[in-house]
Amino acid sequence: MIKVRKSVLMTAVSITLFSQAALTAEEQFFPVLSYRVGPYGANGQAFFGGFIDYLNYVNLKNNGINGVKLVWEECETEYNNAKGIECYERLKDKAKVSTGPIHTMSTGVAYALIDKSVEDHIPLAMVGYGRTDAVDGSVFPYAFPLVSTYQMQASAILKFIKEKEKGSLEGKKIVYLYHDSAYGKEPIVALQEEAKLNKFDLTLIPVAHPGNEQGAQWLQIRREQPDYVIFWGWGVMNQTAIKAAQKVGFPRDRIIGSWWAGSEEDTIPAGDAATGYMSATWNVSGKDVPLIADIEKVVYGAGKGNLQDPSRIGTILYNRGVSAAVLSIEAMLKAQEKYGKEKPVTGEQVRWGMENLDITDARLKEIGATDLLPEIKTSCMDHEGSGKIKIQQWDGAQWVPVSGWIEGNKELIHPLFKASAEQYAKEKGITPRDCSKES
């Protein structure tokens, strides 16, 4: 009797297990830690709107990745670290079966997930934010600061200024005006190294969070009479700075912001004051990119669009979300190439895919994303993969690129990452991987 019951139980268990396996075999899970409310909700809506629209697009257009349908679950983090961790833990179990890389679009949440993602084998993408020394993949196997980092961005901005100044920055005066937080402080080391190398005069001026009062800082800038202001702002701080610059009469076309200080959300509220203002970006805006136009046609045509306000399609942050999703999908396709097509990929496999990304211009053209983002080629030693940005200028109605892809000074910046990663490894007792043995 007992035996019979046991075998019945076993069959029941195996049936449920297999049926579950059969269900999930066709689907690729994607955890999405998004935010649509809270202080940065507006930014999150555009970014994650673009992100999810692209996932929908891949499902509608290509029937998923090599026939495997994408499914995803969103969890609201409110740009709050504790909530972000709660979300991560909530989605973790599902992500253990199959997962795409996690995008948090929050440096704080990304930092908190670095150790956990290694433990759980879930790759963490930090596209244009997060821990920058994770460029060194030997210490950070699961973290990917893809495309470019703050340090490389600062270096590339200086390169742009240098070209404008006919090849020399010697004796120039540059003010670095920054959000006094982890985000604003990271590029300082890079700027100081560049100042030594290019012999320009660097002045650091911090702005306390949230930065809606910058009178004192801009008076100081007027006194200093710098040639350029490099500006690392976020949120409400951006429009305040642009308006304050107008008030003290500092020319806006001599201010260059970071990529988090260069979206429509920053310039439109500043009105006329913003005309001529420049910023870095790692993705272009507008619907001229064929992919963006196609998403509007396919996804919104099918009534599956994620944005409540479709007029935001083609904005900087929307396109950035699409770009982040493109990178994720490319990594998953790469992983499928190695581990078997028509199968969902696990965290470990996606990690390999992200470490072996090779997105050429030809490939970008194939998916219709020509010039949406730069070419990317990652490796164990280089989790960044590009380090290139464009400079764009606000013409009063939209962002217009005014440069090609500019690469930061890799020889100068990457050793800084390596040193910082080594210190981290020492503090944490991590033995770095041997990158020469990775394939």
Added chain:
Amino acid sequence: MIYREAGQFKTRYAADQQIFPIRQDRISILILLAMVFLVIPAMASDYWFSAILIPFLIFSLAALGLNILTGYAGQLSLGSAAFMAVGAYAAYNFQLRIEEIPILLSFVLGGLTAAGVGILFGLPSLWIKGFYLAVATLAAQFFIVWCLTKFPWLSNYSSSGVISTQKLILFGHEFTSPQEKYLLVLTIVTVMALAAKNLVRSSTGRAWMAVRDMDVAAAVIGIRLMPTKLLAFAVSSFYCGVAGALYAFCYLGSVEPDGFSLDMSFRILFMIIIGGVGSILGSFLGAAFILLLPIFLDITLPQIAGLLGLPFSNATVSHIQILLFGTLIMFFLIVEPHGLARLWQIGKEKLRLWPFPH
């Protein structure tokens, strides 16, 4: 009927003075401890440990710290998060700079550093009271966060100012799994809660309450105000400091000064207001309410919306969740201004009469 103390005679003073004089209370607290130490670790999932139980315990400890200061000694403070930051950064630095220092000692030293800073910022309490003191402690909130950002030595020259905590090694064993971390946090919180309960029942606690109720009268009956108030600041900051160290080492793993914002101080203050000012139990209830209710709503609302077939987007659900949370806070404050702990107490009193209320 079941909750009745009839027949329980006390023949010694010790029996009369124990924390739980009623036998049923003692039994239920033992069952509760057995549950949290033995049953939960065996049953709960990683999600429960890392996302719910560990933060709940840590914030309970911080709320407990604030409750000692505000609830028992009557000194309003808005600097709890800053004292947590001191604890976290101090523990990190002790661990980093002193070779082979045991992690528990780092936590204690972190707590003591916070206590020292707490005394410093408690000094104004000798001259000012109430809301004015709250504003003075606000200075601690801003000064400490500024200080941690300003001096890179404190974050070991990390370019971003973010510190990443060291490994948790205790008696040669590394604590890696959420379950082990939970047990570590639980043990520390249990011991410290017990200590707090005894402290507030001692002469020190009574002196605090005398100062809280009327400090002139307390001075008249011979309580020295300065040491009493400063001790309250020290003990409270010690609790917050240890909570901060646990927050960094056992919960997040990496912290930045901006994480310990005024917002967090307010949350801790709300925990004790909702839970019950001047109650040890209230600190736990309040932390549970403020931390767990939003998560609960977040999980259940989309399901309810799905069941009813309402076309809610994620953003709408989040907005409704915030609305509902605010409404519930108001509801509880109207129903019982003295907090959840008071509701619990009333419940117990009713239960003693049940089923024959006179």
